[in-house]
Amino acid sequence: MRRCAMRRIGCVSVGALLVSLLQFVEPSLAAERVTLNVAIGADVNVVDVHKNLLGPGFKEKNPNVDFNVVGTGTGEAASRAIYTKIKAQQDAGRKNWDIDVGLVSMIVASQMVREALLHKYVPGIQAARLVTGPETKRAFGVEVDGYVVPMFHNQIAIAYNPKHVSKPPRSFEDLVAWVGPNPKKFGYNGIKGGVSGQGFTVGWVYWKTGQYQAFTQGPFDKGKEPLWRKALEELRDFNRNVVITSGNAGTLDALNRGEIWMGAVWIDQLVAWKNDGRMDPAITPVMISPGLPIYPLYLVVPREAANRDWAAKYIDHVSRPEVQAKIIVERFGWYPGVDAARVLPLLSPKAKDLLFKDVTPDDLAKYSRQMPIGEYFNAILLAYEEIVR
Numbered sequence: 102m103r104r105c106a107m108r109r110i111g112c113v114s115v116g117a118l119l120v121s122l123l124q125f126v127e128p129s130l131a132a133e134r135v136t137l138n139v140a141i142g143a144d145v146n147v148v149d150v151h152k153n154l155l156g157p158g159f160k161e162k163n164p165n166v167d168f169n170v171v172g173t174g175t176g177e178a179a180s181r182a183i184y185t186k187i188k189a190q191q192d193a194g195r196k197n198w199d200i201d202v203g204l205v206s207m208i209v210a211s212q213m214v215r216e217a218l219l220h221k222y223v224p225g226i227q228a229a230r231l232v233t234g235p236e237t238k239r240a241f242g243v244e245v246d247g248y249v250v251p252m253f254h255n256q257i258a259i260a261y262n263p264k265h266v267s268k269p270p271r272s273f274e275d276l277v278a279w280v281g282p283n284p285k286k287f288g289y290n291g292i293k294g295g296v297s298g299q300g301f302t303v304g305w306v307y308w309k310t311g312q313y314q315a316f317t318q319g320p321f322d323k324g325k326e327p328l329w330r331k332a333l334e335e336l337r338d339f340n341r342n343v344v345i346t347s348g349n350a351g352t353l354d355a356l357n358r359g360e361i362w363m364g365a366v367w368i369d370q371l372v373a374w375k376n377d378g379r380m381d382p383a384i385t386p387v388m389i390s391p392g393l394p395i396y397p398l399y400l401v402v403p404r405e406a407a408n409r410d411w412a413a414k415y416i417d418h419v420s421r422p423e424v425q426a427k428i429i430v431e432r433f434g435w436y437p438g439v440d441a442a443r444v445l446p447l448l449s450p451k452a453k454d455l456l457f458k459d460v461t462p463d464d465l466a467k468y469s470r471q472m473p474i475g476e477y478f479n480a481i482l483l484a485y486e487e488i489v490r
Contacts, residue, residue, distance in 0.1 A: 135411050139170045139202045140186075142179035143398055146433070147204065147252075148172035154428050159418045166411060180209035187218050187403050197407035202400060202415060204252055207236070207472060210399040211243035220402040221247040222413040228420035231439035235471060236397055242319040242474030250416055251397035251438035253429050256368045256469060257300040258386040258393060258460060260353075265362040272390045273308045279363070280342050288344035288352050289365035292485050295349035299482065300394040301365040303473060305339075306332045306481055308391055313470065321476035329481050330488065337489045357381050365393075372434030372455050385459050392468035397438060423447055430456060441465060 139156070141148045148170060156168040173182040183203045190198045205213070213219050223229050224247055236254075238246045259276065261269045265286070270276040280287050290298035307313045309332035312325060344361055346352040352364040353371060357380050366386070374380035400419065402412045418424060425437040426447035434455060437444040441462040445453065472478060 134165055134167065135408055136167045136169055137201045137408055137411055137415060138199055139168060139204075139415075140183045140200045141170060141172045141204045142174070142181075142183050142206065142209070143172070143204055144175050145172055147398075150428065150433065154432070155419055155424070156415075158424065158428075159415050162418075163411075163414070166415075177206055177208065180205040184209050184213055184218075187213070188216070190405070191218060196405060198403050198405045199407065200403050201406045201408045201412040202402060204398050204400055206398060207240045207396060208475065208478075210249050210401055211240040211245060211475075213401065214240075214245050214248050215243050218404055219248045220404045220406065220409055220413075222402045222409070222416070223247045223250060226250075226413055226417040226420070228417050228439060231420060231422070231443055233440045234466075234469075236395060236469075239318065239471070240399075241472060241478070242317070245399075249399035249401055250420055252400050252419060253369070253398065253425075253433075253435035253438045254465075254469075255296075255396045255398070256388075256393070256436055256460070256465065257297050257304070257365060257395070258368050258371075258388055259363060260356060260366045260368075260371055260384050260386045261363040262356065262359070262381070263383055263385060265359075269363075269385070269387045270389055271387070273305065276363075276389060277339060280339065283362065284342040285344050286362040287342075287364060288346045288355055288361040290346045290348050290352055291489075292482055294345075294347055294351065296396055297349050297352070297365050297367050298346075300396065300472070302333075302336065302485060303478070303481065304391075304393040304470060305336050307470060308332075309335060313391070316473040316477045317471045319474045319476070321474065321480075323480075326480070326484075329477075330484055333481070333484050333488045336485075340489060353380060356384055368456070368460065369433070369435045375455065376434055388460050388464045388468040390468060392470040394472050395465070395469040396472065400438075426452075436465070 139151055151170045160166055173179040183205050187200060223232055232250050237249060270279055289301045292299050292302055306329050310328040312328060346355055349367060349370060352366055353374055355361045356364050368386050371386060375382055400416045402409055406412055420439050422443045425439055425444045429435050429437055430448055431452045
């Protein structure tokens with residue numbers, strides 16, 4: 102009995118010692134230093150958001166995590182650079198790829214999903230229920246559900262000067278009717294000056310052809326070519342009475358100087374210019390039916406990222422409604438990447454007025470359109486070059 106008791110005491114002592122050791126070891130494991138490599142395929146201001154606000158905010162709660170944030174440039178080429186690096190590591194058979202989080206465009210993200218380069222991380226994060234909208238389910242005809250979270254949304258809209266436009270258009274029909282008696286007072290940047298012009302062109306084609314579902318869901322049908330060619334012939338006639346600006350910024354600049362009274366713009370860029378004092382505060386955005394494209398930038402996790410779990414936790418942090426409200430919307434004037442209805446109650450009155458006074462969450466839900474699948478997108482742009490120029 103005594104021996105047995107001694108054994109039990111010994112077992113208890115060893116067990117207690119093991120528990121103590123585990124309690125000692127686990128915090129050290131949890132505090133293992135991690136460096137998240139974040140590649141941003143966007144302007145320097147987006148890079149700075151991660152370096153100076155989003156990263157430090159995450160680090161406050163996770164002091165063991167450091168950040169290496171690198172920008173790869175602007176435009177589609179910036180996202181393509183991230184794709185190229187990840188694809189090269191896959192082709193080389195490398196393990197532990199050295200990009201943990203990427204911010205890429207819709208078209209590049211869709212290609213990465215199609216080529217099995219991304220980790221399906223969204224179902225495992227708390228913000229999964231906030232990742233709504235058709236653009237998070239399909240992009241350019243590819244099922245991206247579970248692989249992407251928009252950091253923010255870029256919405257194309259029609260901006261107008263109420264000093265000259267008493268009744269803004271609510272549809273493409275209204276816009277065409279307004280341009281006739283107001284020649285050279287509407288502007289957009291064609292297809293070479295930026296995505297807002299490409300988006301306006303695509304929105305026009307959707308309106309004229311009635312083929313939104315077919316063009317965005319696929320499959321590609323070359324038999325529909327006469328439809329988009331006829332739409333572009335009518336756009337060529339429309340363009341005779343409009344100004345083709347030098348780019349996204351060129352449209353805003355022409356609006357601010359009063360050279361045009363209405364134009365196709367990115368809403369976030371319009372708000373940013375207002376915040377910087379570069380834009381007449383009276384210039385107002387409006388959505389028109391049947392809609393204009395929305396073009397989010399997606400946060401993605403490469404399939405073999407060295408720190409996949411921490412990458413997902415970081416994106417979860419960026420997606421929290423309070424972070425989206427205070428940083429994404431109020432500090433930078435972007436539309437939230439997650440469910441706007443969950444973010445709207447957290448905004449200041451000023452932010453609500455800037456972003457949602459004229460374009461409401463309901464407007465976004467009703468009139469935001471996806472870009473077409475790649476084959477239709479390329480075909481439309483090529484036909485524009487031939488027909489519209």
